[in-house]
Amino acid sequence: MADKKAILVDASGMSLVGTGDALDKLNKKAAVLTNADRGGLVDRALALGGVRTDAASLASALEDTIFAVISGKEEALAAALEAANRRTVVVVAADDGVAFYGMAVNRNAGRIDRKVNADDIVLTIATIADLPIDEGCTAAIIYQVLKDPNLKLNEIIKLQEALARMESVIERNSREPWDKHDCA
Structure with a gap:
């Protein structure tokens, strides 16, 4: 059985409302958190075991790790969607929200106005991808993005x-x- 994978795209400077092939694909099947505070998200993801890579080497990085973190805009998003399979969750942190796409995500959730922070986002990623969580965790799982709570x-x-x-x-x-x- 293939392992579960997670990809976090740090898309600072990008809007989820824009257009483009990758954004259109994302928006068709994503659950978008419009009231997300993404401050410190990349640091928390790296602390959880995420491995920083670039868009060009994302596919090869996913062979060795469960959780990859990339930065960029449309090209990073396109690489993440290309590298993802049915057992991968892709999380895109843009300026106007955070989108969850892929495995275990409710593609019909649409836009969700729940206030969430970086800890909640990382805990939800960890829950979906079976990543270990430390005992000091005080975050909440974002059940509204999950297909099955x-x-x-x-x-x-x-x-x-x-x-x-x-x-x-x-x-x-x-x-x-x-x-x-x-x-x-």
Whole structure:
């Protein structure tokens, strides 16, 4: 299974309301926080384990890390959207808001007026991408951008169900699902 990834685009000097191929693609499926305080966001992302890279080497950086941080405008956004797959969340911090795009994001959320800060944004990224959080965290997850507010609970339930199925196979001493393969 492919690992979850996260990309933070520090798009200082860019507006999410502008036009361009990458912005149009972003705005079609993004949840935008219009009342976001992005001050210190890059520093908090780097403290969480984000690796700073540039747009040209983003794809190769994502092979070695879970969380990449790039700076730039339209070209950085285009590189982030190009490098993203279905298991990647892209967060774009522009002058007029912060947009969440990709994995686990409610693409129908549109514009959200909730007041959030950099800590909330980074915690939400960490929650989606399964990044570790320290015990001093006092931020809040931005549930309004999530497709499923019970994202983690549902992941745990699926894992528990899979474990129960495996345990039942072991208890009845039957290798039925695996008998067809020599890999087990």
